[in-house]
Amino acid sequence: MDAIRILGAGPAGSAAAIAALSESAAVRLFEKSTFPHHKVCGEFLSPGASRILEALGVWQDFLGLGPARICRFVLHLGPRAKRWTLPECAFGLSRYQFDRLLFDRAVRLGAEVDREPGAVQRLLRGHGGAPVVIATGRNAVAQRGNRLFGFKAHFEGPANDAVELFFFEDCYVGVSAVENGITNVCGIAPESTLRRFNFQPDELLDRWRPLRERLGPLTRSMRWLTTGPLVFSRSGYDRPQSTVYPAGDALGFVDPFTGTGMFNALLTGRMAGLAATRQAPSQAYVRQCARLLEAPFRMAALFRTALRWGWVGPLAHCIPGSWLFRLTRAAEADPLWP
Numbered sequence: 037m038d039a040i041r042i043l044g045a046g047p048a049g050s051a052a053a054i055a056a057l058s059e060s061a062a063v064r065l066f067e068k069s070t071f072p073h074h075k076v077c078g079e080f081l082s083p084g085a086s087r088i089l090e091a092l093g094v095w096q097d098f099l100g101l102g103p104a105r106i107c108r109f110v111l112h113l114g115p116r117a118k119r120w121t122l123p124e125c126a127f128g129l130s131r132y133q134f135d136r137l138l139f140d141r142a143v144r145l146g147a148e149v150d151r152e153p154g155a156v157q158r159l160l161r162g163h164g165g166a167p168v169v170i171a172t173g174r175n176a177v178a179q180r181g182n183r184l185f186g187f188k189a190h191f192e193g194p195a196n197d198a199v200e201l202f203f204f205e206d207c208y209v210g211v212s213a214v215e216n217g218i219t220n221v222c223g224i225a226p227e228s229t230l231r232r233f234n235f236q237p238d239e240l241l242d243r244w245r246p247l248r249e250r251l252g253p254l255t256r257s258m259r260w261l262t263t264g265p266l267v268f269s270r271s272g273y274d275r276p277q278s279t280v281y282p283a284g285d286a287l288g289f290v291d292p293f294t295g296t297g298m299f300n301a302l303l304t305g306r307m308a309g310l311a312a313t314r315q316a317p318s319q320a321y322v323r324q325c326a327r328l329l330e331a332p333f334r335m336a337a338l339f340r341t342a343l344r345w346g347w348v349g350p351l352a353h354c355i356p357g358s359w360l361f362r363l364t365r366a367a368e369a370d371p372l373w374p
């Protein structure tokens with residue numbers, strides 16, 4: 037059988053590579069960047085990720101990196117806050133460590149890495165029917181105008197076991213711990229707002245009192261990173277070619293406040309690696325992914341609409357927090373899938 041081509045070595049691509057390699061398939065992994073590197077991300081890893089990391093054989097190595105345990109949720113909507121305990125603790129680990137962990141594992145298992153510029157574009161044009169996993173991340177194009185951008189930095193100072201989400205104006209910001217007592221501060225804002233602050237969000241965050249109080253004891257320890265424009269999208273692969281398996285953000289980019297993007301990438305990446313190895317029909321694979329990921333995409337869209345209409349505050353204060361959390365999680369695949 038031809039080597040499986042995996043385009044992109046983020047969480048989805050590396051998970052696909054590990055899954056395929058552990059079924060004794062040969063893997064060529066195409067990646068343009070080198071690891072480790074920082075990435076704009078809230079670095080909040082949904083609790084269910086532990087089961088996928090275990091299936092990928094990296095759970096003990098993951099724990100060895102000392103991820104923060106995140107057991108509480110605080111939702112700040114305007115001046116009010118809603119607090120609850122998570123049904124199961126989540127994790128905080130920097131992308132600097134997480135992406136490297138998965139990539140190194142794939143390489144150790146025998147993935148051949150190809151960094152030739154243009155190779156991905158060539159493979160996307162034609163690959164002679166060989167199985168291809170597309171894991172190159174977000175791909176939707178934003179219209180000019182009111183585009184959204186993401187930003188992130190790490191802070192030093194007292195860390196705790198809560199993830200706090202602050203919604204204000206047209207922005208939101210998440211604050212939660214990662215390894216080594218570091219705190220991740222990551223948010224999304226309209227481009228026009230960030231431009232007013234020269235893409236240096238300190239002053240923007242300082243204007244919102246609950247956030248100012250939360251960040252007061254902390255000191256920023258790295259420069260702000262930004263990314264965008266961000267377009268939330270569901271799968272654009274309704275009818276994929278028979279041997280093409282899109283995974284992770286390439287399959288659909290969910291609004292990051294759900295904190296499920298990495299979980300979805302691990303889940304669909306692993307499934308894509310297995311499906312490609314077994315040459316399962318890709319339409320069945322995409323349909324299965326759509327079923328598993330339905331809840332976070334539906335809830336994110338509902339939440340955005342409610343936010344626009346000013347209903348989020350009243351609604352969120354009526355619904356138990358643990359429901360809100362559960363309703364934004366993807367279902368977990370049968371471990372023997374496909």
Ligand SMILES: Cc1cc2nc3c(=O)[nH]c(=O)nc-3n(C[C@H](O)[C@H](O)[C@H](O)COP(=O)(O)OP(=O)(O)OC[C@H]3O[C@@H](n4cnc5c(N)ncnc54)[C@H](O)[C@@H]3O)c2cc1C
Nearest residue numbers: 044046047048068078079080173186284285292297298301
């Ligand atoms: C602001 C923000 C905050 C977020 N916060 C969270 C959070 O707290 N928790 C969470 O779970 N998710 C979060 N996410 C989502 C999460 O970052 C993504 O869902 C996750 O990175 C998807 O993984 P992936 O492997 O599909 O894509 P990526 O991580 O984007 O990896 C794609 C890889 O493909 C490579 N690549 C791309 N194009 C090419 C090419 N042409 N040739 C070769 N290589 C290529 C890239 O270099 C990259 O390594 C957040 C996202 C944003 C924007």
